[in-house]
Amino acid sequence: MVIVVVTVGITESVMARYRMDRVPKFVLTAFALAFFATIVTLEFI
Amino acid sequence: MIESVMLWVFALVSAPLFAGIIFKVKAFFGGRRGSPLLINYYTLIKLIKKGSVYSSSTTFVFKLGPVVNLGTIVTALFFLPIAGHAPVLSFNGDAIFVLYLLGLARFFTIAAAMDTASPFEGMGAAREAYFPIICEASIFMILILFYRLTGDLTLGAFLSGGQPFGLWQTAGPPLLFVVIALFIILLTENARVPVDDPATHLELTMIHEVMVLDHSGPDLAFIEMGAFLKLFFYSAWIARLILPFELAHPLLNLLLFSAGW
Amino acid sequence: MFLAIKAVAALGLDYGRIPFEPFAHYSAAITLGATLFLAATLLLLALRRMFYQGKPIGHGGTWGCGFTQPTARMQYTGSSYAASILAFFRPAAPLEEIHPPVAGLFPRETHYHSHVHDIVERHLNCLVVVPIVRLFDRLRWIQHGDIHLYIGYILLAIVVLLFFV
Incomplete structure (x- = not known):
């Protein structure tokens, strides 16, 4: 838990310096990663 | 059973502390000393001691919002295995049930925000409805993956006992992606920085905070508590996935789980 | 619902055995x-009352926030609420906006009208119906x-069917 919240804190400190105008794309990254993970385990290839 | 209930109580009690650690880390990186670790407990007590001011355009929906919000997340925690221990309740498909409970909470938060008739809160509500659409797609992708790996659709089967370790053994590399994806979902769902800034004071840039602008007193305390518990809910998933080890004693497990070292 | 399933199961049909x-x-x-x-919600309501x-x-x-005298003409409407979501789903739900650019320092009148096209309606005609x-x-x-x-067609059909049936 502490690891997770510390990572959140670090991400916040780092990201706060930048403008974030691509939020949907950022969230879509999560979907892409999850989708890719699922495809890999489906063992089509 | 008793242990599960005690862990549930632990979640309720410790959630504000973990949110406080985020403040501390941010202060450290900002070169400040920061607020004390227990700041969130003080905030909650302060808010509960206060009275409230209600907008004259609000109805009972506005007052119901915080209560339903906290009620759903408290119920959702019943189904969450904490520190690898079996959850208080579990049935086949409870992962979906829990996710839609959180959806109900979101609906009531949005409804309460719309109830104030403030255009700013409407904008926040629109974003609150928008980003979770993408989040839901990713989290269901993760559920499909977990279902493929375990053949079960319960949070208990994914995160309790020796299971996360087994998941790493059968599908390590995809699980790495899942951890990153879950982290992004955590940031989005809890309105943390790249998506939203909980510390900002400009309504136009906020999502969650602008929706709760008109709440005050104990109502705001309920909302804050709900936010802490939601953060706990998502970080417990990730914490369990990155530290899938099982120690001999439940207390040791809890210590490992909450410390993370 | 379970009564209905039980009743169907009692008939003993092969396809009626729904678990x-x-x-x-x-x-x-x-x-x-x-x-x-x-129960949790009621408990919290009691707590709230306390x-x-x-x-x-x-x-x-x-x-x-400095916007204290809105009129009925300045509203956050349903279209505003849906705007960002519609913009994201533009590939699946083509959005048409009719909004003339604002001209001059003190624009007199303007209007905004939006319509979401049905992607099926739009592409079904040229891709399926016309071919x-x-x-x-x-x-x-x-x-x-x-x-x-x-009559010859009918005979032909019967002869062809004879080969298959």
């Missing part, structure tokens, strides 16, 4: 969860009006 036990388990479990949620005992409760305007109509236009010679040949 209704899992459904019963699910609905019982979901009911349990919902009851818990209701917290508000003897507290001053004020009434005021909605927090407006099919063209194909059938080419096959028009089959339908020539000669009754003798029509």
Whole structure:
């Protein structure tokens, strides 16, 4: 838990310096990663 | 059973502390000393001691919002295995049930925000409805993956006992992606920085905070508590996935789980 | 619902054997969860009432941030609410916006109108309907009006069927 919240804190400190105008794309990254993970385990290839 | 209930109580009690650690880390990186670790407990007590001011355009929906919000997340925690221990309740498909409970909470938060008739809160509500659409797609992708790996659709089967370790053994590399994806979902769902800034004071840039602008007193305390518990809910998933080890004693497990070292 | 499934199962049909036990388990479990949620909510409502005992409760305007005198013409409408979501789903739901650019320092009048097109309605015609109509236009010679040949078609169909059945 502490690891997770510390990572959140670090991400916040780092990201706060930048403008974030691509939020949907950022969230879509999560979907892409999850989708890719699922495809890999489906063992089509 | 008793242990599960005690862990549930632990979640309720410790959630504000973990949110406080985020403040501390941010202060450290900002070169400040920061607020004390227990700041969130003080905030909650302060808010509960206060009275409230209600907008004259609000109805009972506005007052119901915080209560339903906290009620759903408290119920959702019943189904969450904490520190690898079996959850208080579990049935086949409870992962979906829990996710839609959180959806109900979101609906009531949005409804309460719309109830104030403030255009700013409407904008926040629109974003609150928008980003979770993408989040839901990713989290269901993760559920499909977990279902493929375990053949079960319960949070208990994914995160309790020796299971996360087994998941790493059968599908390590995809699980790495899942951890990153879950982290992004955590940031989005809890309105943390790249998506939203909980510390900002400009309504136009906020999502969650602008929706709760008109709440005050104990109502705001309920909302804050709900936010802490939601953060706990998502970080417990990730914490369990990155530290899938099982120690001999439940207390040791809890210590490992909450410390993370 | 379970009564209906039981009744169908009693008929002993092969396709009537729907396993209704899992459904019963699910609905019982979901009911349990919902009851818990209701109990938690009621408990919190009681707690809330306790917290508000003897507290001053004020009434005021909605927090407006310098935007304190809105009129009915300045609203956050349903289209505004859906705008960002519609923009994201533009590939699947083409959005048409009619909004003339604002001209001058003190623009007099403007209007905004948006319409979401049905992607099926839009592409079905050119991708499916038109090719099919063209194909059938080419096959028009089959339908020539000669009754003798029509009877011949029927005979042909019967002969072909004889090979398969």
